[in-house]
Amino acid sequence: MGKKLNELKAGDVGIVRSVAGEGMLKRRLMDMGLVAGTPVKVQKFAPLGDPMEIKVKNFNLSLRKSEAALIELDVAQ
Amino acid sequence: MKKTNLTVALAGNPNCGKTTIFNNITGAHQRVGNYPGVTVERREGVRNYKHNTLVFLDLPGTYSLTAHSQDEVVARNSIINEKPDFIVNVLDASNLERNMYLALQLLELERPVIVALNMSDVAEKHGMKVKAELLGRKLGTPVVKMVGNRNKGTHHLLDAVLHEANAEEYPVFKLDFGVELEQALEEVSEKLYALPDLKYPRRWMAIKLLENDEEVVSVINSMPQADSVLTVVKEWRDTLHTQFGQNAEYVIAERRYQFISAVCREVIHSSDEWSETTSDKIDRVLTHRILGLPIFLGIMWLLFQIVFTVGEYPKGWLEQGIGMLGEFVGNHMAEGDLKSLIVDGIVGGVGGVIVFLPNILLLFLGIAILEDSGYMARAAFVMDRIMRAVGLQGKAFIPLLVGFGCNVPAIMSTRTLENQRDRLLTILVVPMMSCSARLPVYTLLIAVFFPPHLAGTVLFAVYLIGIVLAIIMAKVFRKVFFPGAIEAFVMEMPVYHFPTLRSISIHMWERSMLYLKKAGTLILAASILVWFLVSYPSEVTYSQDFEQAKAQVEEMYSQQVDEDVLQPLGIASIEEKSELRVAVDALQALKSEEESQEELLPEKRNELEQNNPEMFAFANKYWELGQNRDEKISALEQEQASEKLAGSYAGQFGKVIEPVLKPLGFDWKIGVALIAAVAAKEVLVSTLGTIYSVGDAGGNSIGVAMAADPTFSPLVACSLMIFTLLYSPCLAALAVVRRETNSWKWTIFTSVYSTVLAWVMAFLVYQVGSLLGL
Numbered sequence: 087m088g089k090k091l092n093e094l095k096a097g098d099v100g101i102v103r104s105v106a107g108e109g110m111l112k113r114r115l116m117d118m119g120l121v122a123g124t125p126v127k128v129q130k131f132a133p134l135g136d137p138m139e140i141k142v143k144n145f146n147l148s149l150r151k152s153e154a155a156l157i158e159l160d161v162a163q
Numbered sequence: 164m165k166k167t168n169l170t171v172a173l174a175g176n177p178n179c180g181k182t183t184i185f186n187n188i189t190g191a192h193q194r195v196g197n198y199p200g201v202t203v204e205r206r207e208g209v210r211n212y213k214h215n216t217l218v219f220l221d222l223p224g225t226y227s228l229t230a231h232s233q234d235e236v237v238a239r240n241s242i243i244n245e246k247p248d249f250i251v252n253v254l255d256a257s258n259l260e261r262n263m264y265l266a267l268q269l270l271e272l273e274r275p276v277i278v279a280l281n282m283s284d285v286a287e288k289h290g291m292k293v294k295a296e297l298l299g300r301k302l303g304t305p306v307v308k309m310v311g312n313r314n315k316g317t318h319h320l321l322d323a324v325l326h327e328a329n330a331e332e333y334p335v336f337k338l339d340f341g342v343e344l345e346q347a348l349e350e351v352s353e354k355l356y357a358l359p360d361l362k363y364p365r366r367w368m369a370i371k372l373l374e375n376d377e378e379v380v381s382v383i384n385s386m387p388q389a390d391s392v393l394t395v396v397k398e399w400r401d402t403l404h405t406q407f408g409q410n411a412e413y414v415i416a417e418r419r420y421q422f423i424s425a426v427c428r429e430v431i432h433s434s435d436e437w438s439e440t441t442s443d444k445i446d447r448v449l450t451h452r453i454l455g456l457p458i459f460l461g462i463m464w465l466l467f468q469i470v471f472t473v474g475e476y477p478k479g480w481l482e483q484g485i486g487m488l489g490e491f492v493g494n495h496m497a498e499g500d501l502k503s504l505i506v507d508g509i510v511g512g513v514g515g516v517i518v519f520l521p522n523i524l525l526l527f528l529g530i531a532i533l534e535d536s537g538y539m540a541r542a543a544f545v546m547d548r549i550m551r552a553v554g555l556q557g558k559a560f561i562p563l564l565v566g567f568g569c570n571v572p573a574i575m576s577t578r579t580l581e582n583q584r585d586r587l588l589t590i591l592v593v594p595m596m597s598c599s600a601r602l603p604v605y606t607l608l609i610a611v612f613f614p615p616h617l618a619g620t621v622l623f624a625v626y627l628i629g630i631v632l633a634i635i636m637a638k639v640f641r642k643v644f645f646p647g648a649i650e651a652f653v654m655e656m657p658v659y660h661f662p663t664l665r666s667i668s669i670h671m672w673e674r675s676m677l678y679l680k681k682a683g684t685l686i687l688a689a690s691i692l693v694w695f696l697v698s699y700p701s702e703v704t705y706s707q708d709f710e711q712a713k714a715q716v717e718e719m720y721s722q723q724v725d726e727d728v729l730q731p732l733g734i735a736s737i738e739e740k741s742e743l744r745v746a747v748d749a750l751q752a753l754k755s756e757e758e759s760q761e762e763l764l765p766e767k768r769n770e771l772e773q774n775n776p777e778m779f780a781f782a783n784k785y786w787e788l789g790q791n792r793d794e795k796i797s798a799l800e801q802e803q804a805s806e807k808l809a810g811s812y813a814g815q816f817g818k819v820i821e822p823v824l825k826p827l828g829f830d831w832k833i834g835v836a837l838i839a840a841v842a843a844k845e846v847l848v849s850t851l852g853t854i855y856s857v858g859d860a861g862g863n864s865i866g867v868a869m870a871a872d873p874t875f876s877p878l879v880a881c882s883l884m885i886f887t888l889l890y891s892p893c894l895a896a897l898a899v900v901r902r903e904t905n906s907w908k909w910t911i912f913t914s915v916y917s918t919v920l921a922w923v924m925a926f927l928v929y930q931v932g933s934l935l936g937l
Contacts (some may be wrong), residue, residue, distance in 0.1 A: 099437070105413070111651050112413065113229060113412060114231070114651045115651075115653060116413055117226050117227040117229070117416065118226060118261065119260060119264065121416060121421075122417060130450065130452075131452075132450065133451070133456050134548035134549065136547070136548050137652060139446075139450070143260040144259075144260060144261075144289075145258045145656075145658075146442070146655070147653065147655055148540070148543075148653075148654045149653045149654070150652045153652065153653060
């Protein structure tokens with residue numbers, strides 16, 4: 087089932103299907119390892135609900151929900 | 164031939180332990196500066212090892228080598244332009260996949276690379292074993308295992324560098340991007356042969372062109388046969404886009420990660436993918452939904468306390484020391500302009516900058532700990548939502564908070580913001596955080612013009628106005644200067660670790676030296692200028708001959724002493740009568756005691772009188788005459804100083820700008836004080852003291868003089884407080900703005916926009932207030 091990263095809840099796991107958008111932001115996300123086929127786990131959300139923290143390729147990454155919305159995932163179950 | 168002089172560039176991701184390794188290798192033998200034209204820091208160090216001189220260049224830590232960020236451009240251009248003999252690529256073994264992404268791009272630059280596999284201990288703790296040798300074979304580079312923060316492996320790395328230096332040639336690594344991309348790369352490379360004198364490796368350039376890298380495209384554009392190359396590139400980008408459904412740069416990024424994943428599957432023996440690390444456990448508390456913000460605020464409070472409360476003590480000592488130096492010089496030099504220049508101008512001005520040093524040291528101690536430990540990223544994570552509402556980024560909170568203490572370290576601490584735009588915006592609004600030097604101005608005005616029960620509210624309102632305006636201006640500046648730019652907040656949350664003493668002390672040392680050097684030189688020049696403006700022209704036409712008036716006072720004094728004391732006693736000098744001398748001294752002692760404990764006075768005075776009633780009367784008379792003379796002389800001197808200031812260039816200027824200040828309710832005197840206070844805002848109080856000729860700027864006496872001045876009213880006080888809050892930052896702050904923005908344009912802009920804003924706000928306050936009849 088396809089879902090956007092910002093729609094996931096803490097503890098959810100998915101596999102990156104695609105990164106939308108163009109330009110610098112997309113490039114930055116891909117440079118950080120968010121390319122198709124990469125498993126991602128949602129770690130938590132910041133105290134005010136945004137940004138969020140995820141685990142990807144063995145490190146922790148924080149990104150804003152608006153940025154996470156660009157990332158489409160395949161979610162198990 | 165064997166080279167004994169080698170240059171080595173150190174490259175790697177942020178947080179991979181690169182700087183620690185650099186510090187381990189070079190120790191204190193390093194130099195920091197900026198790369199020409201940008202504010203990216205350039206760090207160089209030298210290490211002598213086995214009769215070889217190794218020059219290490221610490222490149223900025225980056226995740227990639229695109230043209231999107233200044234750091235990345237600097238890193239890759241240093242490698243291309245300076246052609247270091249080696250690139251040492253530090254890889255964090257516990258985070259190998261993402262770290263290797265940069266490694267592949269470094270290899271594309273076709274310089275020999277040595278991989279330093281750092282933090283293998285951390286990796287093993289997380290259940291990952293990296294097969295170093297196999298990794299080396301896959302990348303075609305030597306691999307050295309290291310544990311930087313325990314200084315392990317440094318010698319192995321240096322040995323590897325020397326060993327490779329003797330190698331005849333090195334293999335060029337080539338990543339296979341797949342049939343279509345390889346074909347495209349080949350055709351573009353082919354076209355590049357036609358161009359003259361390329362300093363870039365051809366294949367790298369072809370990759371960058373397919374990636375549509377702005378910088379490389381513009382380099383090509385400046386060449387004669389640019390069109391033929393760019394046409395081919397354009398065709399291929401279109402072809403690849405139809406084939407893959409996205410632009411070539413993304414396909415290339417995916418290919419790199421595919422290769423890396425394949426290598427990592429072979430090289431790493433890993434147990435559990437989503438294991439909870441120690442950092443995750445710490446973050447369960449530090450970035451907790453409810454506790455996260457209070458903990459952050461607590462840490463900020465602590466930082467603030469350390470910097471400004473603990474820092475006050477050494478600051479006080481420095482102030483004393485500088486005061487003593489001024490006095491010493493003052494006592495050992497002949498009167499004149501030179502003495503005035505050295506004492507008032509140089510010692511006073513430069514000393515005023517040096518006294519901030521303890522605050523700066525402590526602030527950077529705190530910041531170094533927050534950054535090196537990994538907490539800074541958490542602070543940004545917790546605060547980002549709030550700061551974004553303000554138009555800034557999470558990390559900008561720290562400079563703004565520090566700004567309430569002193570704008571100078573606050574502006575320096577904007578270095579923690581990676582993004583140039585965020586940094587600049589933060590620098591522009593920091594001055595609206597009312598620093599502690601402005602406080603004496605507020606307290607003086609509030610004490611004189613407001614009833615005590617309103618004092619707190621008024622003070623709070625002043626600070627609040629600063630904060631509100633900072634929010635508004637941050638939004639305005641973002642709209643005006645960077646319209647449409649969206650800053651990515653994609654940020655690594657590094658693993659927590661104990662900061663090393665070495666890196667913290669190096670960090671503190673560097674910041675302090677930069678502050679002293681850069682701010683010091685500018686401040687020196689500026690202090691001399693301000694001194695000149697308030698001291699010259701030295702010949703002023705006075706309303707009366709002060710020297711003669713003083714001589715008259717002296718003459719009258721000795722005449723009266725003669726008549727009232729000496730003649731009745733039949734002596735020529737008070738020294739002739741030892742009883743009198745003793746009584747005078749006792750009285751003097753009593754008077755100086757008066758200042759500390761007033762109530763004891765009458766009793767002791769009576770005692771003294773009863774001891775020797777006759778002599779006491781004379782002694783008292785003598786003492787009173789002396790007192791009277793001193794008062795008259797100092798009144799004359801103050802009046803003279805006041806007239807001299809009025810006649811000085813600063814005073815003349817004050818009168819010239821008076822029409823501009825009139826609508827704010829200010830007269831020329833306030834104008835002069837405001838100009839002088841650009842040197843340091845607290846100077847406003849002492850300059851007003853000079854102008855109102857009340858001698859030592861003891862708060863009360865100026866207060867009395869101001870209350871008596873018809874220019875002043877509570878409304879003018881409000882207007883003046885607003886103006887002081889907002890107008891041009893002090894010279895020390897401007898000097899660091901210059902340094903941190905690397906631009907006179909932004910420095911001047913900061914000074915001008917804040918002054919204009921101050922004028923507008925003070926105008927509104929005064930005019931609206933006047934209309935309301937306040």
